Amino acid sequence: MDAFLIARRSSPIEAVGRWLALVAGLSALTALIQLPVDELVALNPEEWADAYSLWLNAFIGIAPVVLVLAVVPRWLPAARWKRWSLLVATVIGAAWFGWRVQSGLMDTCGCEPISPAKALAMQHWLVVVAVLIAVLGEYRHGFSRASESLHQAEVERLQLQSELASGRLQLLQAQIEPHFLFNSLANVRRLLRTDGAAGRAMLADLLRYLESALPRLRDETPTLEREVEVVRAFLGVHQVRMGRRLQVDFDVPADLGQRVVPPMMLLTLVENALKHGLQPLLEGGSIRIGASSDPGTLRMQVADTGRGLGTALGAGTGLANIRARLRAMYGGAAQLSLRVNQPRGVVAMIELPLAAS
Numbered sequence: 299m300d301a302f303l304i305a306r307r308s309s310p311i312e313a314v315g316r317w318l319a320l321v322a323g324l325s326a327l328t329a330l331i332q333l334p335v336d337e338l339v340a341l342n343p344e345e346w347a348d349a350y351s352l353w354l355n356a357f358i359g360i361a362p363v364v365l366v367l368a369v370v371p372r373w374l375p376a377a378r379w380k381r382w383s384l385l386v387a388t389v390i391g392a393a394w395f396g397w398r399v400q401s402g403l404m405d406t407c408g409c410e411p412i413s414p415a416k417a418l419a420m421q422h423w424l425v426v427v428a429v430l431i432a433v434l435g436e437y438r439h440g441f442s443r444a445s446e447s448l449h450q451a452e453v454e455r456l457q458l459q460s461e462l463a464s465g466r467l468q469l470l471q472a473q474i475e476p477h478f479l480f481n482s483l484a485n486v487r488r489l490l491r492t493d494g495a496a497g498r499a500m501l502a503d504l505l506r507y508l509e510s511a512l513p514r515l516r517d518e519t520p521t522l523e524r525e526v527e528v529v530r531a532f533l534g535v536h537q538v539r540m541g542r543r544l545q546v547d548f549d550v551p552a553d554l555g556q557r558v559v560p561p562m563m564l565l566t567l568v569e570n571a572l573k574h575g576l577q578p579l580l581e582g583g584s585i586r587i588g589a590s591s592d593p594g595t596l597r598m599q600v601a602d603t604g605r606g607l608g609t610a611l612g613a614g615t616g617l618a619n620i621r622a623r624l625r626a627m628y629g630g631a632a633q634l635s636l637r638v639n640q641p642r643g644v645v646a647m648i649e650l651p652l653a654a655s
Contacts, residue, residue: 328423359424360396362396367428371388390425485500486504521559526548543581544572547586549589560623583643584602597649600646621634
């Protein structure tokens with residue numbers, strides 16, 4: 299019965315086959331109702347012929363009913379009161395049409411005429427069959443409309459969820475940009491107060507960096523190579539200010555350069571290493587930027603020789619932003635981890651699914 303109730307796309311042959319099976323089943327039920335009880339227990343060849351004749355006669359009358367109710371309701375309006383009014387008329391018309399076809403074929407074949415009582419009983423039965431098929435059809439129609447509504451609602455919910463996630467991701471990314479710019483401008487201002495020539499040189503380097511970096515901040519498909527270029531420019535600005543206190547080393551294989559990575563994350567790790575690791579130390583230290591991969595995972599790593607893990611490290615805006623963005627973009631497939639560097643400092647590592655990078 300589910301095959302007639304659950305709406306799904308099917309070929310015309312499948313649809314015709316289902317309706318024929320329904321007609322054959324209803325015809326068999328009609329023949330069983332008309333057979334005497336004693337004939338149901340033991341059917342001889344003659345009784346089998348009588349049973350087949352009853353089945354065929356019922357089939358001839360029920361088939362037009364099913365045909366009308368399979369086609370006409372598809373064209374009825376969706377408004378409930380209009381649809382039900384027209385459906386009642388369709389049921390009556392289908393029963394009348396089935397009876398006319400059945401009686402017409404009996405007259406044509408020269409079969410023995412049936413009694414008025416039996417004719418009335420057959421007409422009533424065709425009305426019952428028509429009502430049954432109409433009810434099943436309307437139930438299937440309502441089930442189909444409800445399924446489509448639920449499907450559409452689910453599609454809209456997923457679209458809204460995607461838009462919200464995208465908007466949240468853009469907000470988190472925008473949160474990083476002023477954070478970085480304010481820190482850089484504060485460094486320039488501080489240097490201008492203590493060393494004017496160095497401050498002007500750093501300001502020129504910062505302008506060159508912004509010309510290179512800002513167009514890439516909103517890049518939808520940033521590559522690891524581009525992010526490394528931005529980090530190089532960023533560290534170049536700070537090397538002017540820190541001088542020998544800042545040593546930089548890059549270990550990024552060229553074959554990983556075209557991997558797509560989230561924008562600004564590598565730069566945020568470098569900025570965090572400078573701010574919390576190297577700048578508080580009089581002697582400064584070194585920063586090493588590396589990348590590696592194995593089957594299924596891309597790793598971006600920033601290692602510094604700064605102060606090391608402290609109570610506040612890992613709870614700042616930058617790292618919290620990275621974790622939130624990783625959750626929004628990759629769910630549980632990506633992570634940010636921190637560990638102690640040897641002999642001193644911190645190693646921050648971002649692990650991304652390689653198929654998504």
